Amino acid sequence: MAATHPAHPPGFAHQFETVEQQRDAGHLGMWIFLATEILFFGGMFTAYTVYRSLHLQEFIRGSHELLVKFGATNTAVLICSSLTMALAIRSAQTGKSRGTVISWLLLTWVLGAAFLAIKLRYEWYRDWVEGLIPGVSWMGGGGHTPGVKMFMCFYFFMTGLHALHMVAGLGILTVLVVMTARKRFSPNYYAPLEISGLYWHFVDIVWIFLFPLLYLIGGRYPGS
Amino acid sequence: MKVLLQPVIGILAMNVPFQPPAASTIAEGVDRLYLVLSGITVFFSVLIFSIIFVFMVKYRRRKEDEIPVATHTPLLVELAWTIIPSLICAVLFVWTAAIYVQNGRPPRSSIEVFVIGKQWMWHLQHPEGPREINELHVPVGVPIKLTMTSQDVIHDFYVPAFRVKKDVLPGRFTSLWFEATETGTYHLFCAQYCGTNHSEMIGWIYVMSSSDYANWLAGGEKSESLAQLGERLFSQYGCDNCHASESNARAPSLVGVYGRPQKFATGETRVVDESLIQQAILTPNSVRLPNYQPLMPTYQGQIDQEQMLELIAYIKSLGSEERKGQ
Amino acid sequence: MSTEAPAEPAVNYLNASYGIKSWLLTLDHKRIGLLYLATITLMFVVGGLAATLMRLHLVEPQGALFEPETYNKMFSSHGIIMVFFFLIPSIPATLGNFCIPLMIGARDVAFPRLNLMSWYLFVTGCAFVLYDTISGGVDTGWTFYPPYSSLYAQSHVVAAALGIFIAGFSSILTGLNFIVTIHKMRAPGMTWFRLPLFIWALYATSLIFVLGTPVIAVTVFLLGLERLLHVGIFDPAVGGDPLLFQHMFWFYSHPAVYIMILPGMGVISELITAFSRKKIFGYSFVAFSSLSIAVISFIVWGHHMFVTGQALYAGLVFSVLSFLVAIPSAVKVFNWTATLYRGSISYEAPMLYALGFIGLFTIGGLTGLFLASLATDVHLNGTYFIVAHFHYIMVGGAVMAYLGGIHFWWPKICGRLYPDMWARISAAIIFIGFNLTFFPQFMLGYLGMPRRYAVYAPEFQVLNVLSSAGASILGIGYVIPLVYLIWSMRYGPIAGPNPWKAKGLEWTIPSPPPTENFEEIPIVTEDAYNYPAIEPHAYPDSQGVASV
8 A cells, every 4th residue: 555655644544545535524524513513403393383383382482591692692602603713714724823823723622611511501500490300400480381391301401412512522623723733734734623614514503593492483572 | 642642632622713703884995905915925825835846847957067058137037026016015005095094983873981091901981881891882883983082001902703902092092993793792901012911811701782782781780971071070179160151251152162173372273183182181282272371280190091081071062062052 | 268278366455464463453355354254154043042042941831941931131141242243244244354355346445444343343242242142141132121120020131231332333334344445445446327236235334334233222222320329311210211212223223124134135136137137227316225225224213112102293294204115126126137137047056045035025015015014013012923024024034145155256255156056955955944033923913922932822822833834945045055165165176356247346356365465456347247148129119218
């Protein structure tokens, strides 16, 4: 093998014939993975939609238990993190210094962590204290009928799964930082950055759907 | 040894049944379709098997290095064996859909029997009052409509001799109808796996001549009809305090509501059926009328499934009285 | 390609490195294929034992062996293990893993590490399910319908659900790997329409893996949470909808049926051509019928729910869509049969399996019409007719194809031949045993015997005894190959690179193949199955020929 391909760039795997082939394969692989993810969240969204139509009033009531200001803050945080992720890839592509790439990546990491921190401290923790977590700490009182409980279930399933994806994303970012520091990337080879970027943007987009679906729609602003 | 010999003896004695008894108006149409489908299956299976067999013999390899004759793929052939199966399927679909649609509608003159499935028995309640467990007595030649619900898991009411089957679901009502054509005793099975003793959730349907049926009804213990029992519950739970026969400020009258479309506070319009009445009793606010306050408490956990059916029967009877009056 | 003096290559993927570690950490697609082979064989044995015990139990109407509770656990384990841990991974994960890179001219799959990870996920899933079986079992049936599974069952539902959830990710990653491999790793000249049909079939299968499996993952995830936390998602008493589970379950599990049968169809296309030395009849029709089956499979799930009280029009739509599946399936059967026409047919064991497949799949497919048809489905749904129908497809179809494929590629896998006479005998035994087991079940179903019954009405006994007798023959048929295949790994005669004189890139390299598969990546210049053939002199209508 080595004889037929004398000049291996770093990160080149033996099963491929050319670097382009490897990059294409990586991209296609990630897109297909994202298709799987769409179906995964799609199943959740379907179930949510069905129950929303079955218990419309109660889902609206449940939605009022959520705090829009933190949801909105988190939306902003995630959108910023997508920007910094894109900038990290851009700086690797244009051959900026490793320091630049690493700082954009770290900034993305910090924003992602901030999202999780806000979610944990100001939303889930509060829900726990107030007994709004079905099955874990649920205080039935306060007119919380089964439909409201169902809404909170979906809220936790969906945001929980999303948070799990965020945690995985933070792990990937950590690996990328280490790889960058070890000079694994160059303007010719930065496919892992690109592919991870796709994932990160996808996780953001899921949140862009979750935020209105859980926090905004359904009579929060009765005047309208 | 006896076990091993049994099939041989069985076949010799020809006591292997090939067809279940056909004892309802539905059975005949289903059996005819079944027969045609079997014919198609046998025809195509024999066709494929024999073509393969002929080719196997005719084109067997005679010399190790023989070279076969090339065959090209005429588009016509491909189209033919795409289109012909499509046509067969189309015809079958139209036929089966016709039978299905026809079998889906119970005749108006049906006698309504309530069915409750629970692990692992069937409760059946006649409108005249008699209750049965795992047995159902019905007259021959009269359409019977079963309104069914489950108290726990999903069951399925299956009478092979009538070729009818319908899931029995918790929290909602499904219905099934049949008109027996032959007197006799037929199996009742639960056909949806429902737990440990699923296979013992079985019973018998007794199809009787009308006079025998009348005797059977008369011979049982005298009991009130379902609607009468429901009326008693209606006042026992204090429903009549608010739901009086005239609408008032607190609650609408229930006279004549069954079977009519209603617009609710949520903005949706639904026809009042068994499921909706049950929903109104268990989660009243989800089906509140627009002009009323959410005053009604839930009766979740207070009313069991049998009482629920009695209340429903009562509310339905209010509807029919009013319509008779019109 | 000398076949005269076969000799094993000195260094191949089997002996390139030694030791447990070299297997457990291997990135070689061929070794990973063998790891899968070992795992699913174990699962097949466990699932098969459960089936054997069930059939024994059913020789007497009141049940010969167990309490109903135990019987329920038997059929649940049998279903869960056979569906999720044998049939779904069987052909794709073993033969697919082994063959795809060899057949498209690649050194490996696109993501070897991911491939190994899929196997570990699969083994983890197996471990959960085996633990579950040993620690007391699960009694919900493989369909896990709530509210029984979520609120009422006393058995270990969560461990089984978790096993399926984890194994699901193994499927997704395998499918992803295959799609990328088939798109990006083909050798120069290997165009889409030169691909062997086995590759087309696996491509269609992978699409279902990737698009269907996440939905079942979500579904069992919700079920697990419901069971652990009792939040009420599927509990009608608090506003949940148990039918939603069925919709979501069948949205995956109906396509999953095609995950099981499509690769089998691919294998059959390889076997029929190789043993009749003919080009496949209607290549593009066979290829596109695989894709159309995959697509249609996603919109027919409602035919599992005709008797749940679903809306009349929903029933009609699902019925007509279900009839549609029959058409591409019929096209395949006709094309396979026509391939034999004027061939040079020989009857080694793989061919016997292939012919058996066509026959049994034809019966299985046609009996599917009874179930797509609403009026008859109402009577047959939930009876032994269903059991018979899907066993004709899954065992008569998928397992026959799997065994045919194993026998076909076995010389490539381990470089040795098995005793063909024994293989033919076992193929015949399996065919006879299979029909004896499952044909009486069609009759039982029409007579009205519901499935999942631990005790049954006495008039069904004769047919049940016949079925049980067939099962014991079938069991023997399955044990024989296990014995001689293992024997041949060591003692079989050397096979040489191409014992069947078959076409295809995998037969151009030594058996067993070297680790890197191809010394030099081949350049493909011909269509698939380009067997030498004499042009007919006076073939009418040579204008109207379809390409290929």
